[in-house]
Amino acid sequence: xxxxxxxxxxxxxxxxxxxxxxxxxxxxxxxxxxxxxxxxxxxxxxxxxxxxxxxxxxxxxxxxxxxxxxxxxxxxxxxxxxxxxxxxxxxxxxxxxxxxxxxxxxxxxxxxxxxxxxxxxxxxxxxxxx
Numbered sequence: 311x312x313x314x315x316x317x318x319x320x321x322x323x324x325x326x327x328x329x330x331x332x333x334x335x336x337x338x339x340x341x342x343x344x345x346x347x348x349x350x351x352x353x354x355x356x357x358x359x360x361x362x363x364x365x366x367x368x369x370x371x372x373x374x375x376x377x378x379x380x381x382x383x384x385x386x387x388x389x390x391x392x393x394x395x396x397x398x399x400x401x402x403x404x405x406x407x408x409x410x411x412x413x414x415x416x417x418x419x420x421x422x423x424x425x426x427x428x429x430x431x432x433x434x435x436x437x438x439x440x
Contacts, residue, residue: 312338312430314406319435322396326439332389332406332432340384342430343412347380347391348422349402349437358422359404360391361415369415373399396439403434 317331330347333339346361359371360380368380379392389406407422409429421428 312336312408314408314430314432316404316406316432316435319404319437321438321440324397324439326396327392327394328396328437329393330391330404330406330435330437332391333387334408334430337387338408339382339387339389342408344415344418345380345382345389345406345408346415346418346422347389347404347406349400349404351399351402354402356423356425357402358419361418361422362389363415363418364412367415369419371419393437396437398439401437401439404437405434406432 313335315333320328322328343364346358348356348358350356357371359374360378361369362380362382377395381390407429
């Protein structure tokens with residue numbers, strides 16, 4: 311079965327930057343039409359933060375807009391989330407996700423926030439901003 315694996319997240323100072331990476335076993339990233347990143351902090355609801363569609367269209371949560379950039383490199387079998395101008399409220403467990411079906415970027419954001427068995431998920435990586 312395909313597995314998604316995130317890079318180690320890490321820590322940053324407020325205002326700093328971090329880049330998260332996600333790869334897939336069996337070089338499966340190119341096979342996923344749409345993908346995304348979601349996060350969840352303790353005692354907070356899951357939030358879809360960024361999504362990319364098969365056509366390369368991207369969508370972001372309001373909290374991430376202008377600060378986060380999602381990108382997909384099929385040749386390298388990688389999904390990225392570049393995070394800039396980090397804030398303490400960005401601290402959370404971040405997961406990459408690949409829906410089972412081809413969804414629009416907006417749909418990916420919504421389905422990631424809703425939870426349930428919608429696709430493949432990485433194991434999560436912790437981001438801490440202080």
